[in-house]
Amino acid sequence: MDVGKARAELVLVALLLGVGIGLRMPVLAFVALPLAVHLLGGFVLAAADRRPRLLASRSLTSSRAWEGEELEVRVQVTNQGRRVELLYLKDPVPPRAVILEGQAERLTDLGPGETAALSYRIRVRRGVYEFRGVQVQAYDLLGFVGWSEEVPCPAALTVLPRYERLQGVALAPRRTLPQAGTARSRRAGSGVEFFGCREYRPGDEIRRINWKASARSGELVVTEYEEERAADVAIVLDVREAAYRGENPLDLLDHAVRGAASLVEGFLAGGNRVGLLLYGAYLDWVYPGYGRRHGERVLRRLAAARPGRSEIFAELRRIPTQLLPSGSQIAVVSPLLPGDEEDLGALAARGYRVMVLVPDVTTMERESLGEGPEVELAARILALERRALLSRLYAARVRPLVWDVRYPLAPQARAAWRRVQ
Amino acid sequence: MILALLGAVGAYLTAWAGLGFTAEPLWWVSLVAPLVASLGALLRHRGLLAAGLYLQVGLAAGVAAVGERSLALAAVALAVWSWDMGNLARARLRLGDPRKVRRLVLGAVGRSAALALAGLGVGLGFSSLRVRVPFWGVVGGVALGWLGLVLLLRAVRRAYGLGGEASGNRSDSVGLTR
Numbered sequence: 001m002d003v004g005k006a007r008a009e010l011v012l013v014a015l016l017l018g019v020g021i022g023l024r025m026p027v028l029a030f031v032a033l034p035l036a037v038h039l040l041g042g043f044v045l046a047a048a049d050r051r052p053r054l055l056a057s058r059s060l061t062s063s064r065a066w067e068g069e070e071l072e073v074r075v076q077v078t079n080q081g082r083r084v085e086l087l088y089l090k091d092p093v094p095p096r097a098v099i100l101e102g103q104a105e106r107l108t109d110l111g112p113g114e115t116a117a118l119s120y121r122i123r124v125r126r127g128v129y130e131f132r133g134v135q136v137q138a139y140d141l142l143g144f145v146g147w148s149e150e151v152p153c154p155a156a157l158t159v160l161p162r163y164e165r166l167q168g169v170a171l172a173p174r175r176t177l178p179q180a181g182t183a184r185s186r187r188a189g190s191g192v193e194f195f196g197c198r199e200y201r202p203g204d205e206i207r208r209i210n211w212k213a214s215a216r217s218g219e220l221v222v223t224e225y226e227e228e229r230a231a232d233v234a235i236v237l238d239v240r241e242a243a244y245r246g247e248n249p250l251d252l253l254d255h256a257v258r259g260a261a262s263l264v265e266g267f268l269a270g271g272n273r274v275g276l277l278l279y280g281a282y283l284d285w286v287y288p289g290y291g292r293r294h295g296e297r298v299l300r301r302l303a304a305a306r307p308g309r310s311e312i313f314a315e316l317r318r319i320p321t322q323l324l325p326s327g328s329q330i331a332v333v334s335p336l337l338p339g340d341e342e343d344l345g346a347l348a349a350r351g352y353r354v355m356v357l358v359p360d361v362t363t364m365e366r367e368s369l370g371e372g373p374e375v376e377l378a379a380r381i382l383a384l385e386r387r388a389l390l391s392r393l394y395a396a397r398v399r400p401l402v403w404d405v406r407y408p409l410a411p412q413a414r415a416a417w418r419r420v421q
Numbered sequence: 422m423i424l425a426l427l428g429a430v431g432a433y434l435t436a437w438a439g440l441g442f443t444a445e446p447l448w449w450v451s452l453v454a455p456l457v458a459s460l461g462a463l464l465r466h467r468g469l470l471a472a473g474l475y476l477q478v479g480l481a482a483g484v485a486a487v488g489e490r491s492l493a494l495a496a497v498a499l500a501v502w503s504w505d506m507g508n509l510a511r512a513r514l515r516l517g518d519p520r521k522v523r524r525l526v527l528g529a530v531g532r533s534a535a536l537a538l539a540g541l542g543v544g545l546g547f548s549s550l551r552v553r554v555p556f557w558g559v560v561g562g563v564a565l566g567w568l569g570l571v572l573l574l575r576a577v578r579r580a581y582g583l584g585g586e587a588s589g590n591r592s593d594s595v596g597l598t599r
Binding site for chain 1: 467471474475478481482485486490493494497498501505508509511512513514516517518521522524525528529532533535536537539540541543544547548556559560563566567570573574
């Protein structure tokens with residue numbers, strides 16, 4: 001309860017009375033009279049008609065949304081007590097959300113049984129948000145007694161990252177699963193990619209006979225195709241704070257999360273078993289699985305990803321490989337720090353197939369830096385450093401894919417994978 | 422805010438009138454009182470508003486001691502009204518529905534004016550009384566008055582609960598999340 005104004009007046013009255021009596025100057029006591037009447041009257045009026053008993057409820061258009069989507073939030077506060085003369089309502093908006101329409105705060109009076117509503121439309125960014133309550137401040141008209149509290153009206157909102165549909169994802173892990181998929185298994189079977197030729201054996205399909213090769217060799221030869229199977233894929237999203245630099249590190253992380261979500265959806269669509277590892281500030285993972293429900297689970301975990309700092313997970317070499325089946329495909333999504341290429345190379349040397357998706361921070365920052373010789377020089381130096389890093393990655397048998405985040409990922413990924421094939 | 426400024430200037434002019442519009446060089450130092458109060462109203466600063474009230478009431482007390490008592494009381498009443506208006510300006514009035522805000526402001530202005538006038542009336546009434554009260558009677562009366570105020574404050578504080586919480590104000594609603 002805030003009685004600051006009343007206290008200030010009380011002190012002044014006491015001061016005047018004290019000095020008046022102490023110095024035997026009754027005139028000072030008379031000067032205190034208007035103040036005392038004001039204080040008493042104001043206090044009595046404030047106490048007589050103000051006792052806030054409020055109840056709040058909240059409704060959201062949806063508790064699950066995609067990033068960039070618009071949502072309507074409506075908070076209703078009902079007065080179950082006596083009249084509140086000045087009521088200030090404020091609903092804390094989720095961080096990084098933009099109010100498009102309406103207001104999240106309001107000043108009003110509220111009679112008994114009356115309801116005040118806050119209604120606004122917001123555009124939200126990726127994240128998991130907990131709406132707790134509406135902040136309420138109630139005062140009498142002259143502000144003698146103030147009261148503030150958070151009236152609970154909880155709600156949860158999960159804003160999932162948007163993703164692109166990636167096609168033609170080139171997977172070539174050392175170990176594949178028995179199920180059919182899109183990963184090249186390096187064994188003959190049913191598939192579409194040419195694998196080799198061998199002599200005809202009874203039982204082979206006639207349509208598989210390679211007539212030209214048979215004519216050349218003088219005996220029947222059949223064409224074999226590379227069998228495509230499902231694979232274990234681990235998506236590793238780097239959430240080390242140090243890896244996300246520049247003016248808007250959270251924007252860069254959002255791009256990385258979108259890239260990871262696109263990879264997850266692309267691999268799941270190919271029938272692969274996909275797991276997720278958030279690595280950096282903390283260690284969080286989703287065990288490998290299949291299907292749309294699993295995809296939703298992974299997206300929800302990606303929605304909650306945030307950067308942080310940790311001594312334990314400061315280097316990529318400390319990725320816990322116990323969580324990743326040996327011989328599986330690892331897709332790391334990271335802007336990369338100097339020295340990471342060695343750690344990724346060590347993973348490749350252990351038998352993992354490693355690809356790395358690098359959201360390019362330099363292209364993202366370039367537009368905000370403007371033009372000038374210094375900017376040009378810095379961009380050239382960074383491009384050279386980037387090229388050197390890529391060549392070191394290639395040498396370490398790691399497949400990099402640098403993503404210019406100003407443009408969609410899908411065409412860039414398709415072009416890169418076509419080059420690999 | 423404008424009302425608060427008018428009140429501060431009015432209180433100063435009334436106090437000046439209580440001294441017969443003196444032109445003593447020392448008098449101009451008293452300009453600091455309306456200046457601080459006006460600054461508080463302009464900046465909507467709680468501390469400056471309180472300091473302005475203290476200075477204006479102090480100035481009125483000085484005027485009452487050496488000049489016209491009734492005008493000093495009027496200056497106190499105006500200072501108190503200005504202080505109310507300054508505090509009202511601190512409320513986020515722009516966030517309200519204009520029609521409701523106008524009604525709220527009119528109510529606050531009326532209530533403050535009524536209280537200030539009542540205080541002025543009581544002050545003038547008491548100052549015109551010619552009753553001889555022994556010194557210790559005054560001390561006892563003041564002590565009793567003080568005790569009454571403190572008890573009233575405590576009662577209100579207890580009524581609204583301690584620690585900034587009002588009793589019975591917990592909502593068990595989980596919201597209408599769809």
